Amino acid sequence: MLSLHQLRCFLVTYEQGSLTAAAEQLGYAQPSVSEQIRALEKSLGATLFRRVGRGVVPTTVADSLRPHAERTLAAAEEARRAVASVTALETGTIRFGMFGTARLYAGAGLVADVLARHPGVRVELVGQNSTDVQEDLRRGRIEAAMIAVPTVSSEGMQVKPVARDELVYISTNRETLRSPVTAKQLSESSLVMPETTWRATDSTRIVLRQMLHETGRNPMTRIEVEDVETAVELVGMGLVDSVIPRGAAEQLLPRLAPDAGWVSLRPRQFDTLAIVHRSGATLSPAARLMIDLATTRIQAIAEPVHPR
Numbered sequence: 608m609l610s611l612h613q614l615r616c617f618l619v620t621y622e623q624g625s626l627t628a629a630a631e632q633l634g635y636a637q638p639s640v641s642e643q644i645r646a647l648e649k650s651l652g653a654t655l656f657r658r659v660g661r662g663v664v665p666t667t668v669a670d671s672l673r674p675h676a677e678r679t680l681a682a683a684e685e686a687r688r689a690v691a692s693v694t695a696l697e698t699g700t701i702r703f704g705m706f707g708t709a710r711l712y713a714g715a716g717l718v719a720d721v722l723a724r725h726p727g728v729r730v731e732l733v734g735q736n737s738t739d740v741q742e743d744l745r746r747g748r749i750e751a752a753m754i755a756v757p758t759v760s761s762e763g764m765q766v767k768p769v770a771r772d773e774l775v776y777i778s779t780n781r782e783t784l785r786s787p788v789t790a791k792q793l794s795e796s797s798l799v800m801p802e803t804t805w806r807a808t809d810s811t812r813i814v815l816r817q818m819l820h821e822t823g824r825n826p827m828t829r830i831e832v833e834d835v836e837t838a839v840e841l842v843g844m845g846l847v848d849s850v851i852p853r854g855a856a857e858q859l860l861p862r863l864a865p866d867a868g869w870v871s872l873r874p875r876q877f878d879t880l881a882i883v884h885r886s887g888a889t890l891s892p893a894a895r896l897m898i899d900l901a902t903t904r905i906q907a908i909a910e911p912v913h914p915r
Contacts, residue, residue: 609650611683614676616643617655621673625662689892696893700729703897704740704752707802708811708835709880712854713753713904720900728893736805744883750894753901755810756879765886769902770909771877774811775856775869777839778848787873794824799847801838803831814876815850826850839863852878854908879912880905 620629620640630637648655655672656663665673701721705714710732718730734740737754744752744764756768776788776796788796793815802809815826829847832838836859838849843864851859856869882898884890890898 609647611680613643613647613650614680616640617647617669618673618676618680620644620656620663621665621669624664627661696728696891696896697725698727699893700731701725701893701897702731702733702749703894703901704734704743704749704754705732705901706737706740706752706754707735708852708855709753709755709905711835712858712908713901717897717901717904720904721896724896736802736808737810738805738808741883744885747885750888750890751882751884751898753880753905754883756881763886764883765888766881766883768879768881768912770880770905770912772852772854772880772909773871774814774850774876774878775853775871776848776850777842777856777860777864777867777869779842779845779864779867780848781868783848784868784870787871787875789873790819790822793826793850793872794819794822796826797829797847798826799830799832799838799841799849800826800828801832801835801849801851803833806831810878811850811852814878818872818874818876835859836863839867842867877910880909 616629616633616635619632620626623629623632626640626644627637630640633640644655651668651672653668654666655669656665658664703717705717714732718732721728721730733743733749734752734754740749740752740754741764743749753769756766776783776793778784783792800806800812802812806812812826819826830838830841832841835851835855838851839855839859840863841847842849843860843866845866850872853869860867860869882902884894884898
């Protein structure tokens with residue numbers, strides 16, 4: 608029966624043209640390599656090498672065997688790496704990028720999903736804003752992430768939209784909530800907006816600026832804060848209104864602003880959420896697992912987007 612060890616000895620002997628040189632490269636005694644070659648020849652019922660002086664010359668049978676031996680050893684190495692990757696997945700660290708707002712309504716559930724399947728792993732959800740997460744992707748700090756599409760530069764990246772989350776207007780003013788908020792109303796509103804550090808690239812603000820382009824105005828913020836929780840609390844105090852993703856509104860309003868409600872914009876506006884990784888990257892089993900779980904979880908909360 609053929610063995611991987613026999614094929615490895617065969618290939619090195621073929622390349623070196625010498626049993627002695629092959630033994631030195633493999634770190635074996637020369638008689639051991641000779642024995643492996645003889646055993647392989649016996650299994651095949653054919654001669655692989657002829658002795659010439661101090662070296663060996665491959666036969667035509669050896670020439671025919673060589674590409675098959677190379678493919679067999681390559682497949683065996685690929686199988687070893689696959690098993691090693693799965694083993695590492697059981698006990699290693701899984702890192703996945705997810706921008707701040709999405710973590711509010713998908714992060715804890717995503718971690719729970721991972722631990723239910725692999726209770727021995729460490730989990731790291733990385734990122735505050737889509738811009739930061741994308742930079743981590745470019746620098747190779749993470750393999751894959753879920754981020755908001757308007758802030759993604761597709762250069763060097765593979766972008767797969769998976770869901771869209773409606774942007775909604777939140778307020779304690781019941782009169783305001785009676786009907787969808789128009790671009791004109793939005794431009795005249797007193798607003799608090801989160802993500803102030805990333806205001807130029809924040810996906811929600813980009814969508815709102817596009818919506819208000821027809822009015823010739825930008826949404827004027829009365830208050831700027833970093834996190835969406837603080838923005839919601841200020842809305843709950845009746846001081847200002849805001850526009851946030853519906854998923855965040857449904858999670859945060861009952862807890863932080865129970866007197867507030869939400870209403871759609873007119874026309875309705877959406878943040879599109881996408882799975883992103885570097886183009887041409889070979890993703891690890893851990894990255895593929897996180898992509899599958901994150902996609903499933905976010906599509907159960909936000910409106911799924913299915914590629915055509």
